[in-house]
Amino acid sequence: MVKPAQVLVVAGTHGNERNAPWLLEHWRRQPEALQRHGLDVALVLGNPAAHKVNQRYVERDLNRCFAPELLADSSRNEADLQRARQLLACHGPDAEAPSLVVLDLHSTTSAMGNSLVLYGRRPADLALAAGLQGELGLPIYLHEADASQTGFLVERWPCGLVIEVGPVPQGVIQAQICRQSQLGVEAALAVLAAAQRGRLRLPAELVVHCHLGSLDLPRHPDGSPAACLHPELQHRDWRPLRSGDPVFIDPCGKEIGLALPPDLVGESVCPVFVNEAAYGEKGIALSLTRRECWPVGPDWLLALTDIASQLAQRGAPL
Amino acid sequence: MVKPAQVLVVAGTHGNERNAPWLLEHWRRQPEALQRHGLDVALVLGNPAAHKVNQRYVERDLNRCFAPELLADSSRNEADLQRARQLLACHGPDAEAPSLVVLDLHSTTSAMGNSLVLYGRRPADLALAAGLQGELGLPIYLHEADASQTGFLVERWPCGLVIEVGPVPQGVIQAQICRQSQLGVEAALAVLAAAQRGRLRLPAELVVHCHLGSLDLPRHPDGSPAACLHPELQHRDWRPLRSGDPVFIDPCGKEIGLALPPDLVGESVCPVFVNEAAYGEKGIALSLTRRECWPVGPDWLLALTDIASQLAQRGAPL
Numbered sequence: 001m002v003k004p005a006q007v008l009v010v011a012g013t014h015g016n017e018r019n020a021p022w023l024l025e026h027w028r029r030q031p032e033a034l035q036r037h038g039l040d041v042a043l044v045l046g047n048p049a050a051h052k053v054n055q056r057y058v059e060r061d062l063n064r065c066f067a068p069e070l071l072a073d074s075s076r077n078e079a080d081l082q083r084a085r086q087l088l089a090c091h092g093p094d095a096e097a098p099s100l101v102v103l104d105l106h107s108t109t110s111a112m113g114n115s116l117v118l119y120g121r122r123p124a125d126l127a128l129a130a131g132l133q134g135e136l137g138l139p140i141y142l143h144e145a146d147a148s149q150t151g152f153l154v155e156r157w158p159c160g161l162v163i164e165v166g167p168v169p170q171g172v173i174q175a176q177i178c179r180q181s182q183l184g185v186e187a188a189l190a191v192l193a194a195a196q197r198g199r200l201r202l203p204a205e206l207v208v209h210c211h212l213g214s215l216d217l218p219r220h221p222d223g224s225p226a227a228c229l230h231p232e233l234q235h236r237d238w239r240p241l242r243s244g245d246p247v248f249i250d251p252c253g254k255e256i257g258l259a260l261p262p263d264l265v266g267e268s269v270c271p272v273f274v275n276e277a278a279y280g281e282k283g284i285a286l287s288l289t290r291r292e293c294w295p296v297g298p299d300w301l302l303a304l305t306d307i308a309s310q311l312a313q314r315g316a317p318l
Numbered sequence: 319m320v321k322p323a324q325v326l327v328v329a330g331t332h333g334n335e336r337n338a339p340w341l342l343e344h345w346r347r348q349p350e351a352l353q354r355h356g357l358d359v360a361l362v363l364g365n366p367a368a369h370k371v372n373q374r375y376v377e378r379d380l381n382r383c384f385a386p387e388l389l390a391d392s393s394r395n396e397a398d399l400q401r402a403r404q405l406l407a408c409h410g411p412d413a414e415a416p417s418l419v420v421l422d423l424h425s426t427t428s429a430m431g432n433s434l435v436l437y438g439r440r441p442a443d444l445a446l447a448a449g450l451q452g453e454l455g456l457p458i459y460l461h462e463a464d465a466s467q468t469g470f471l472v473e474r475w476p477c478g479l480v481i482e483v484g485p486v487p488q489g490v491i492q493a494q495i496c497r498q499s500q501l502g503v504e505a506a507l508a509v510l511a512a513a514q515r516g517r518l519r520l521p522a523e524l525v526v527h528c529h530l531g532s533l534d535l536p537r538h539p540d541g542s543p544a545a546c547l548h549p550e551l552q553h554r555d556w557r558p559l560r561s562g563d564p565v566f567i568d569p570c571g572k573e574i575g576l577a578l579p580p581d582l583v584g585e586s587v588c589p590v591f592v593n594e595a596a597y598g599e600k601g602i603a604l605s606l607t608r609r610e611c612w613p614v615g616p617d618w619l620l621a622l623t624d625i626a627s628q629l630a631q632r633g634a635p636l
Contacts, residue, residue, distance in 0.1 A: 025542060026569035054599075055373075109487040169427040169487035171595035175549040175567055224343060231493040249493055251344035277489035281372075 004312030006042040007192060008091045008099035008160075009034075009185060013063050013106065013153060014278070015050025016170040019177045020105035023185075034185070037193035040312040042091055042099055046153075047083055054171055056278050063104075067151035084153070093158055100307050101128075102157040103188050105181050108166035109277040111235040114180040116140045117162035118208075119152045123297060124159040127202060127304035130296050131191035134203040136183060139238055141272050141289060142210045149282070159307050163188070167235065170277055195301070195308035202296045209238070209270050209289035216283040218248055218256060227256055229275045229285060240268035240291075247286070322630030324360040325510060326409045326417035326478075327352075327503060331381050331424065331471060332596070333368025334488040337495045338423035341503075352503070355511035358630040360409055360417055364471070367397055372489055374596050381422075385469035402471070411476055418625050419446075420475040421506050423499055426484035427595040429553040432498040434458045435480035436526075437470045441615060442477040445520060445622035448614050449509030452521040454501060457556055459590050459607060460528045467600070477625050481506070485553065488595055513619070513626035520614045527556070527588050527607035534601040536566055536574060545574055547593045547603060558586035558609075565604070 009027075011020030024043050027033050034041050045051060047062045058079040065084035070076060091099045106117075116138050118125050129140050141164075143149070154160030163184035168177045194200040217225040227248035233241075241247070241258055243265045248256040260269065267290070273279060274286045327345075329338030342361050345351050352359050363369060365380045376397040383402035388394060409417045424435075434456050436443050447458050459482075461467070472478030481502035486495045512518040535543040545566040551559075559565070559576055561583045566574040578587065585608070591597060592604045 022543070022546065023569070030570070109490055167487070169485070169595050170489065171598065172427055172593055173543070173546045174552055174593065175546050176552070178546065178569075179549075225340070225491075228340065228491045228493050228496070231497075234492055234494070251341070251496075252348070275490055275492065277487050280489065 003098060004040070005093075005098045005100040005310050006040045006091070006312060007189065008042045008044065008102040008157065010044055010046045010087075010102060010104045010153065012048075012051045013046030013104055014056045014061075015047050015052070015058075016054050016056050017107040018054075018171060018173050019107050019165070019168060020181055021045055021051060022173045023105075023178050023182055034189065035314060037189040038313050039189055039193055039196075040314045041189070042097070044087065044091060046087070046104070047080060049079055049083070056170075063153050064149065064151040066153050066156045070151055087153075088156055092156060100158050100310055101192060102154050102160035103185055104153050104160065104162045105185070106162050106164045107168050107177055107181075108164055108273065109169055110272070110274045111167045111237045112139075112164055112272065113166070113237075114138055114184055115164050116184075117164050118142045119155050120144050122159070123300045123303035124307050125154075125161055126206060126297070127195070127200075127300035128159060128188065128191055129161055129208075130202045130206045130300065131194070131200060131304075132184070132187050133206060134201075135187045135191065138184070140206070140208045141287075142208050144211055146211060146214075159304065192304075192308050192311065195304045196311055196313070198305065200301060200305070202301055204296060206294045206296055207291065208294060209272060209291050212264070212269060212288045212290055214284040214287040215247065217285045218250070226250060227254075230255060233271065233274060233286070235274070237272050237274045238270050240270055241288075242268050321416060322358070323411075323416045323418040323628050324358045324409070324630060325507065326360045326362065326420040326475065328362055328364045328405075328420060328422045328471065330366075330369045331364030331422055332374045332379075333365050333370070333376075334372050334374050335425040336372075336489060336491050337425050337483070337486060338499055339363055339369060340491045341423075341496050341500055352507065353632060355507040356631050357507055357511055357514075358632045359507070360415070362405065362409060364405070364422070365398060365401055367401070374488075381471050382467065382469040384471050384474045388469055389474075405471075406474055410474060418476050418628055419510060420472050420478035421503055422471050422478065422480045423503070424480050424482045425486050425495055425499075426482055426591065427487055428590070428592045429485045429555045430457075430459075430482055430590065431484070431555075432456055432502055433482050434502075435482050436460045437473050438462050440477070441618045441621035442625050443472075443479055444524060444615065445513070445518075445618035446477060446506065446509055447479060447526075448520045448524045448618065449512070449518060449622075450502070450505050451524060452519075453505045453509065456502070458524070458526045459605075460526050462529055464529060464532075477622065479506075510622075510626050510629065513622045514629055514631070516623065518619060518623070520619055522614060524612045524614055525609065526612060527590060527609050530582070530587060530606045530608055532602040532605040533565065535603045536568070544568060545572075548573060551589065551592060551604070553592070555590050555592045556588050558588055559606075560586050
């Protein structure tokens with residue numbers, strides 16, 4: 001017999017994102033806050049060592065540690081990678097107390113609002129995202145086909161997504177950011193509970209922003225930045241850009257326009273993670289996406305319902 | 319004969335405040351950008367080791383290292399304290415190439431706008447601040463009589479102040495923040511150059527926000543926060559508060575009002591450094607000030623003119 005599984009909620013995968021860990025403390029003191037949907041929810045602080053020192057990570061970004069080859073490489077033992085293995089051992093789909101769905105709570109210095117990030121096109125993830133978009137209208141960033149950014153936490157669970165809220169500085173707790181994160185988690189649990197009871201209805205379409213690529217700042221030959229983000233682009237995540245629109249500005253005031261590859265000239269693209277503090281070291285000043293409307297696939301709901309049916313029920317829903 | 323002195327501009331006293339260091343790079347590549355007032359300006363990166371790792375400090379906040387007893391304590395050798403001694407040895411008022419005025423450039427996650435911070439009531443500082451306020455209308459936070467926060471950099475030079483701009487997350491460069499910092503530096507140099515030529519005219523009054531004290535978050539017995547900043551107070555630096563106005567909110571939504579000591583009940587106070595990321599570890603959720611209008615003292619201009627007359631001239635002003 002299959003073991004009834006939990007829904008895993010991870011807060012503080014990055015140690016300097018403080019809003020979700022603040023909520024986690026609250027949920028631990030008041031467990032009923034997340035119990036109204038009758039699901040068995042496991043709460044975990046993603047990277048306690050990084051959280052303690054208020055830094056994104058200790059040695060390696062925990063949210064880039066979940067690539068199978070990295071997890072399996074016994075010669076690698078960075079603190080964060082060990083934490084990734086530990087999270088899978090305790091809460092992975094094959095753990096003693098398994099989780100089948102993971103909600104990974106993040107915050108960003110970019111003006112993303114309350115948004116969802118998906119990694120790839122797994123039907124169950126798409127169904128969960130469609131349900132959440134139907135409920136709260138959240139925009140969705142689909143990250144895929146980017147060889148330079150891999151090993152995301154949610155990929156190691158059968159179903160999962162990131163709830164990403166901003167703008168908020170690193171190290172700062174803001175009530176509004178917490179509120180939006182909480183709304184996202186509550187809505188996700190409602191969608192999962194509805195799927196479990198066979199009552200989930202998905203919208204006909206999913207609006208999704210598909211990753212096209214990322215732009216780095218223009219740089220001097222020595223690697224130092226030669227320009228910064230154009231002020232007109234600051235806080236303008238999701239707003240369409242066209243080829244030639246100003247994206248950077250140098251210290252003398254010279255504007256640098258968006259250069260799109262030939263197949264995208266004439267199209268509009270939507271920027272995300274604009275000037276995210278943590279991405280400077282990754283060489284990402286912003287990422288570009290294409291807004292698409294997809295019909296919701298008939299297999300999506302089935303995939304999510306299959307997983308949701310394996311989730312434990314914690315008494316009758318209130 | 320007295321040696322002609324420089325004006326010292328310090329960027330990146332805190333290693334995760336990136337906007338002023340970005341300007342510094344620009345000024346170094348284009349020195350003429352700061353030369354129009356004919357003053358000899360020394361540019362220095364405050365804490366290179368902290369800047370390199372994008373952290374506020376290495377072992378101890380550099381901007382709390384400048385207390386005379388700490389500088390003189392040969393048993394103390396934290397990296398940041400050693401850097402403080404080095405800055406004084408290279409650029410202090412008694413250095414081989416001395417500076418007599420220091421402009422220390424900071425950024426904050428609080429919505430302070432472009433503002434000035436003074437430490438104590440030195441006449442020359444007040445004159446420089448009055449000149450800047452006359453020029454740009456900047457609000458002034460006068461930090462004084464706070465035994466828990468001491469050892470600020472500018473206190474070790476005969477004249478100096480902090481130019482504090484926000485809101486901007488740690489680790490992020492924003493064109494608008496850089497522009498405001500640059501305006502502040504240019505205006506300060508203009509005031510100093512005018513004082514040097516005996517042509518400085520100060521406004522009749524200085525509007526100053528005098529430090530009253532700081533508030534920490536309400537906390538559980540184990541020290542963890544029991545409430546966060548009230549969303550109505552977020553981004554509301556400088557806006558008057560009265561006794562009883564909501565300042566914190568707990569996770570269940572209970573509001574906690576401002577409790578003022580008896581002598582302040584009935585008055586309005588102005589919050590500053592509201593929810594500054596770096597002050598969590600200092601136990602400061604916000605500081606409270608009293609807005610006062612002071613007549614500009616007759617000794618202020620004399621004190622600043624005396625110092626300005628000792629500044630080197632770099633050829634004729636352009």
